[in-house]
Amino acid sequence: MARQMQERALRTREVLLRAAAEEFDASGFAGTGINKILRRAGVTAGALYFHFESKEGLAKAVMQAQPQTIEPHLDSRGLQRLVDITLVWSRRLLEDPLLRAGVRLSVEQGSFGMQDATAFLEWRNIMEECLRDALDDGELLPAVDPAWVAEFVVSACTGVQLYAQLVNGRADLPERTVEMWRLLLPGIATPGALTRIDLTPVHSRS
Numbered sequence: 001m002a003r004q005m006q007e008r009a010l011r012t013r014e015v016l017l018r019a020a021a022e023e024f025d026a027s028g029f030a031g032t033g034i035n036k037i038l039r040r041a042g043v044t045a046g047a048l049y050f051h052f053e054s055k056e057g058l059a060k061a062v063m064q065a066q067p068q069t070i071e072p073h074l075d076s077r078g079l080q081r082l083v084d085i086t087l088v089w090s091r092r093l094l095e096d097p098l099l100r101a102g103v104r105l106s107v108e109q110g111s112f113g114m115q116d117a118t119a120f121l122e123w124r125n126i127m128e129e130c131l132r133d134a135l136d137d138g139e140l141l142p143a144v145d146p147a148w149v150a151e152f153v154v155s156a157c158t159g160v161q162l163y164a165q166l167v168n169g170r171a172d173l174p175e176r177t178v179e180m181w182r183l184l185l186p187g188i189a190t191p192g193a194l195t196r197i198d199l200t201p202v203h204s205r206s
């Protein structure tokens with residue numbers, strides 16, 4: 001019985017997170033009311049406040065859910081994994097409201113009085129881990145600092161998606177992400193690693 005209750009609670013939390021993401025994605029933080037989230041989720045206010053202390057708490061959870069929308073899709077390692085994270089991210093931003101809402105809230109959070117860098121720092125840590133694996137595997141040039149490159153890639157992806165959103169609603173974000181790597185990889189990858197990196201979409205690889 002306890003396990004069933006726990007599973008039901010997890011399902012309810014996921015439903016709330018998805019409903020909130022869809023509303024935040026469509027209307028932003030200021031334009032999203034708790035009642036709209038409750039109607040979309042089909043749950044009571046009590047259920048919401050059992051899992052999240054406030055709308056701000058929901059927004060934080062949406063922002064921090066970003067890596068979970070991407071990493072389960074990958075089985076690569078090192079430099080290829082780093083590239084794949086950004087390739088999947090750029091494509092899923094076009095179709096996944098949870099990821100889109102997380103990105104939107106992370107960028108706009110200052111406008112609603114929040115200053116939480118957790119989502120950016122988590123991405124940085126994930127990317128740094130990929131780069132340290134790449135360093136161990138001899139894929140990086142000698143002077144490359146994994147921590148610095150991880151910071152740069154997070155910043156570059158943030159800028160690329162913002163620019164693409166303004167120019168064409170992110171329609172060409174996957175292509176822009178590939179071009180970002182065409183510019184960046186020669187400065188960080190050994191010649192051997194450079195020839196092995198696959199920039200084709202992850203879902204289309206055999």
